[in-house]
Amino acid sequence: MMEVPSTKKISWEVSDGIGFLSFIDAPENRMDTLFFQELQMLTTDTIPKSKIAAIIISGNGRHFSSGANLDDLFHEIKNEKSGSDILLSNMHSFQYLCDLNIPVIVAIKGVCLGSALELAMHCHFRLCAEDVILGLPEAGFGLIPGLGGIPKLQQFAGKAKALELILKGNTFNAVDALKWNIVDAVYPKKTLMDAAIQLAKRSMNNYRKYRKKDYLIINNTLD
Amino acid sequence: MENKHKILLKQEGDIGLLQINNPPQNYLERPDFVELDELKKFVGTGIKSLIISGSGRHFSAGANLDSIKEQIKDANVFREKMEKGNHLLNYLDDLEIPVIAAISGVCFGAGLEIALACDIRICEENTLFAFPEINHDLFPGLGGTRRLAKLTDKSTALELVLNGDMINAKKALELRIVDEVVKKKQTLNYSMDLAKKMTNNRSLDVINAVMQSISNSEKMDIEEVIKRDTQLFSTLALKSLGNKRT
Known part of the structure; x- marks a missing residue:
């Protein structure tokens, strides 16, 4: 296995051709300045050098992530010449994952709010546990989802639902997320990671050859 | 605030209400169904959302053909009115506050064009939609075909515009022409509640x-x-x- 610099927020392990990107700052797995620095290092250096055919993103502990650390973000925006530069560079990490030609799967359990949901929406397959709490609460803080959350939600759920969810800023559950096309499949918490690994194996050598939903039917034989 | 166009503009808290007030069918007397300047002034009071509805049972059965036939005698004036009507719907489309169409009863022709220029469409389970213009050798002249194609797809839009058939609420939901179907007589309440939840405590x-x-x-x-x-x-x-x- 290749040498990986030690990290505090995100771990990266490769096994059987699958890259496991895990948030390791449980219980909240907050996305603070260090988190985004580590994510940038992963997406610009570590992942491009890794021999992988699929990626699974998940959070250690009970929750996926409660999103960005607002104090950190405000601090950076205040001190940058152009506050939006720091956001753009964070955004590039999300876009890198979105643009990859290998399946990028996110396995969400527990809480997944704000920037965490924005990251999840940049993944190709979004699997979640029955107990998830999802939401974009930014409007409640006088802000908007600034990392691609608005166009992504609009793409998946349509204009009216996106507008409603972003302005209300309320949380929603797995059943609604599935109905609104925000997640692709819901599993019991105990089998979520297995489902993600099975999906990775099923899609890693034939990605984008089939329709998305074909990969999600467990017993579908795909070549 | 009532005007010659038979449109009511009123305010409830932060919510602006534009009511087509020509019952029972709520026919639209002219393409420029409300003065743009008046509407701009109304929006400028700081409302945080706008709900468009019809007075009584129906949203709107569309243009009043008799009145249109009368107006079209002066082709230049009528073309100007059509342009104004288009500006009006583009203005609604571009508004930077959520615009909700609270639809009930029939929503035909120009009525449907107005609804399609809104951000969110809520309708009752017995609502009917149609672009019947083709039956009079006309077509939706306020951008309805374009908006419908963007919302659904080109073939669906062409089908609805070219055959002029009515569709019900269930079909409209399936085709993504409406976003939510609610029980009878609930559309305005539902829309008001939605507008409140979206904009209360939001700057x-x-x-x-x-x-x-x-x-x-x-x-x-x-x-x-x-x-x-x-x-x-x-x-x-x-x-x-x-x-x-x-």
């Missing part, structure tokens, strides 16, 4: 920013949308920091 700055971003992603490529989203976010963040300091 106009935030509402405008979300609306801008949504509209950007309909017009621009994703790189540009993202660049502008990050700028909108920074502006709001700096404003929020400023507020905290004082």
